[in-house]
Amino acid sequence: MKALILVGGFGTRLRPLTLSLPKPLVDFANKPMILHQIEALKEAGVDEVVLAINYQPEVMMRFLKDFEAKLGIKITCSQEREPMGTAGPLALARDKLVDGSGEPFFVLNSDVISEYPLKQMIAFHKSHGKEATIMVTKVEEPSKYGVVVMDDATGAVQRFVEKPQIFVGNKINAGIYLLSPQTVDRIELRPTSMEKEIFPAIAAEKQLFAMVLPGFWMDIGQPKDYITGLRLYLESIRRKSPEKLSIGAHVVGNVMIDPSARIGSGCLIGPDVAVGPDCVIEEGVRLSRCTVMRGAQIRKHSCVSGSIIGWHSKLGQWTRIENMTVLGEDVQVKDELYSNGGVVLPHKEIKTSILKPEIVM
Amino acid sequence: MSEESEKVVAVILVGGPTKGTRFRPLSLNVAKPLFPLAGQPMVQHPILACKKIENLAHIYLIGFYEDREFALYTSALSNELKVPVRYLKEDKPHGSAGGLYQFRDLILEEDPTDIIVLNCDVCCSFPLTDMLAFHRKCGGMGTILVKKVSPEVASEFGELVADSDSGELLHYAEKPETFVSDLINCGVYIFSPEIFIAIQDVKSARHDRAVLRRLTSFEALQSATKTLSADFIRLDQDILTPLAGKKKLYAYETQDFWEQIKVPGISLRCSALYLGQYRTTSPHLLAKSDSKGAIVSGDVYIHPSAKTHPSAKIGPNVSISANARIGPGVRLIGCIILDDVEIEENAVVMNAIIGWKSSLGRWARVQVKDLFNYSCVEPTGRYQGGGDYTTKLGITILGEGVSVEDEVVVINCIVLSHKTLNRSVHEEIIL
Numbered sequence: 001m002k003a004l005i006l007v008g009g010f011g012t013r014l015r016p017l018t019l020s021l022p023k024p025l026v027d028f029a030n031k032p033m034i035l036h037q038i039e040a041l042k043e044a045g046v047d048e049v050v051l052a053i054n055y056q057p058e059v060m061m062r063f064l065k066d067f068e069a070k071l072g073i074k075i076t077c078s079q080e081r082e083p084m085g086t087a088g089p090l091a092l093a094r095d096k097l098v099d100g101s102g103e104p105f106f107v108l109n110s111d112v113i114s115e116y117p118l119k120q121m122i123a124f125h126k127s128h129g130k131e132a133t134i135m136v137t138k139v140e141e142p143s144k145y146g147v148v149v150m151d152d153a154t155g156a157v158q159r160f161v162e163k164p165q166i167f168v169g170n171k172i173n174a175g176i177y178l179l180s181p182q183t184v185d186r187i188e189l190r191p192t193s194m195e196k197e198i199f200p201a202i203a204a205e206k207q208l209f210a211m212v213l214p215g216f217w218m219d220i221g222q223p224k225d226y227i228t229g230l231r232l233y234l235e236s237i238r239r240k241s242p243e244k245l246s247i248g249a250h251v252v253g254n255v256m257i258d259p260s261a262r263i264g265s266g267c268l269i270g271p272d273v274a275v276g277p278d279c280v281i282e283e284g285v286r287l288s289r290c291t292v293m294r295g296a297q298i299r300k301h302s303c304v305s306g307s308i309i310g311w312h313s314k315l316g317q318w319t320r321i322e323n324m325t326v327l328g329e330d331v332q333v334k335d336e337l338y339s340n341g342g343v344v345l346p347h348k349e350i351k352t353s354i355l356k357p358e359i360v361m
Numbered sequence: 362m363s364e365e366s367e368k369v370v371a372v373i374l375v376g377g378p379t380k381g382t383r384f385r386p387l388s389l390n391v392a393k394p395l396f397p398l399a400g401q402p403m404v405q406h407p408i409l410a411c412k413k414i415e416n417l418a419h420i421y422l423i424g425f426y427e428d429r430e431f432a433l434y435t436s437a438l439s440n441e442l443k444v445p446v447r448y449l450k451e452d453k454p455h456g457s458a459g460g461l462y463q464f465r466d467l468i469l470e471e472d473p474t475d476i477i478v479l480n481c482d483v484c485c486s487f488p489l490t491d492m493l494a495f496h497r498k499c500g501g502m503g504t505i506l507v508k509k510v511s512p513e514v515a516s517e518f519g520e521l522v523a524d525s526d527s528g529e530l531l532h533y534a535e536k537p538e539t540f541v542s543d544l545i546n547c548g549v550y551i552f553s554p555e556i557f558i559a560i561q562d563v564k565s566a567r568h569d570r571a572v573l574r575r576l577t578s579f580e581a582l583q584s585a586t587k588t589l590s591a592d593f594i595r596l597d598q599d600i601l602t603p604l605a606g607k608k609k610l611y612a613y614e615t616q617d618f619w620e621q622i623k624v625p626g627i628s629l630r631c632s633a634l635y636l637g638q639y640r641t642t643s644p645h646l647l648a649k650s651d652s653k654g655a656i657v658s659g660d661v662y663i664h665p666s667a668k669t670h671p672s673a674k675i676g677p678n679v680s681i682s683a684n685a686r687i688g689p690g691v692r693l694i695g696c697i698i699l700d701d702v703e704i705e706e707n708a709v710v711m712n713a714i715i716g717w718k719s720s721l722g723r724w725a726r727v728q729v730k731d732l733f734n735y736s737c738v739e740p741t742g743r744y745q746g747g748g749d750y751t752t753k754l755g756i757t758i759l760g761e762g763v764s765v766e767d768e769v770v771v772i773n774c775i776v777l778s779h780k781t782l783n784r785s786v787h788e789e790i791i792l
Binding site for chain 2: 010012015016019343345347348359361
């Protein structure tokens with residue numbers, strides 16, 4: 001079975017992290033974002049994943065060779081020469097997706113993190129027997145998104161409404177689709193939108209069904225949502241595979257610490273924290289609601305909350321980092337400094353406190 | 362002394378990527394020495410000045426950027442100038458004198474009588490021929506280019522006291538807190554090969570001192586004692602300062618313009634200064650109004666492959682790089698337009714740097730709050746009128762591939778690469 005992951009874009013909203021790596025390779029819960037999706041697809045029976053990319057293909061390909069070997073799944077790239085929108089890439093990758101077997105294929109949006117109930121999605125798709133299935137998720141403020149108006153009993157999709165002014169429904173497109181091969185015939189090789197052109201056409205023919213996503217859903221394309229997403233993700237791990245979470249006197253709530261990280265005595269870590277491989281957390285450090293990426297070093301008595309510490313960064317002693325601070329790769333913060341929402345570009349040395357949210361180049 | 366035996370070697374210190382982040386965001390896309398001013402890479406201006414010296418045997422660029430950043434540039438330039446231009450990569454930063462010392466064998470290979478040393482991020486007229494004549498007449502170990510500035514400006518640089526008759530350097534103070542002199546070190550030097558002996562002496566003295574003091578391993582680790590490291594030697598503080606007053610060094614004063622290009626805002630001013638210099642040195646590089654292209658006002662450089670509409674008005678102080686397209690009714694003032702930029706009808710750009718492949722929609726407006734008048738005399742940002750272009754948001758910078766939609770206004774902003782602006786923004790950094 002095949003799958004297409006729409007990677008696209010420059011990931012500018014996740015800067016400064018995406019100044020060092022393309023977005024799909026930025027770590028989330030201690031592994032590259034795209035690995036979460038590739039693993040979920042493999043588990044659902046997919047044996048070939050196509051990545052639709054248009055930026056830094058060389059960097060992506062190097063990582064992919066690694067994953068291919070480790071996961072035992074075939075990974076290829078389909079490179080857009082110009083932006084193809086959200087549907088165009090399917091037409092571009094037609095030869096890889098449509099193999100004549102008539103099997104449906106998955107399409108995933110790479111910015112999204114969720115529980116990926118893909119086996120259930122396949123079962124639902126088979127049961128209604130129509131052309132396309134789309135995963136939807138319930139949100140509090142639907143008018144920020146494109147709303148999918150559907151029959152709650154059958155799941156039949158009636159129409160799409162982009163950013164509705166009045167309440168028409170609270171289910172939005174979750175960015176996970178299961179499509180029959182003939183859907184690709186509808187898509188011309190030009191910049192095309194799934195939501196605006198293709199899905200409405202399929203819905204009009206009563207061939208589009210929606211399944212409500214059980215569990216959490218988050219678009220982690222920007223730092224604020226990344227941190228919320230981590231909380232939801234760790235909650236879901238607590239329910240499904242709690243053995244993956246860390247335990248100990250120094251842990252409170254849901255925390256994932258990579259086995260190769262070193263934690264000093266007297267630390268208090270959690271809730272909702274991910275500490276990546278080879279990190280060094282010295283004694284007396286407090287971490288809450290934050291991500292510490294691979295190779296970062298946090299020296300004694302520091303306190304980090306609600307922030308993202310980029311790869312190989314170094315925080316001095318007694319530093320206090322909070323309120324959506326995002327440190328890019330290899331940022332050094334001197335002893336005793338304070339950062340309130342600083343957004344710091346890679347390789348920068350911070351020598352004075354950042355008192356209010358600002359970008360530091 | 363016959364002319365043939367007076368060989369000259371030039372060394373340009375180009376620094377490296379981690380040395381400073383002050384040239385961001387431009388340095389995120391291109392090595393600072395290669396950023397274009399008045400249509401030519403920053404480092405090309407001192408290189409062309411060196412080329413005017415008779416018997417110039419070799420030009421070396423020393424820095425710690427990766428080799429590949431300069432490989433294409435140096436080989437193309439060597440062919441064009443018919444003088445070998447070579448990039449030498451330091452294994453790690455050794456300081457300005459340390460870098461020179463590391464490559465002393467190469468520099469002295471052709472037995473030069475004089476070694477010109479220049480800092481790449483200096484923008485000036487490089488009066489090397491006259492300075493070399495002065496240096497040879499004085500017969501000292503080194504001659505430093507100096508310029509008289511106001512006392513406030515002087516405190517940001519190295520201040521020199523020189524004898525007004527002989528030009529001998531009497532005293533040197535780096536960024537002093539109190540007034541020492543209004544003559545500053547311009548970062549342009551001419552040395553005799555003796556300079557390497559002076560550097561060697563300092564290295565040995567440091568090593569002996571370290572051994573004598575028997576640094577504890579704790580002290581050795583402290584980065585505050587970096588100056589004690591035998592490896593990191595700065596030209597000004599460690600070599601020249603102690604030599605002042607010993608009849609070894611001389612000062613050569615210039616009245617011409619001088620700037621140090623530390624932040625992107627200053628590069629706009631320096632581009633304007635070099636454009637002004639073209640009037641005397643390379644008038645063929647300056648654009649003129651003609652029937653095929655735009656109306657040109659003041660000093661403007663337009664790359665031959667760029668296309669400008671006849672109804673556009675360009676200048677003063679504008680530099681347009683290769684393949685740019687300037688549409689009808691566009692107005693450009695005091696800006697640098699980089700390669701492949703497309704500017705649509707009636708857009709306006711003032712005091713901004715527009716990055717490679719960016720595009721401005723119709724009636725887009727990219728500018729600063731107060732327009733600068735670049736024909737001021739004081740260096741480094743002090744002048745009449747306008748805002749301070751040396752501050753972080755002093756000018757507007759659009760990175761690579763930025764798209765500004767129709768009618769959008771962008772004022773005093775920095776926009777990183779590949780962003781699309783569909784609403785007006787003021788005084789913001791957009792990542």
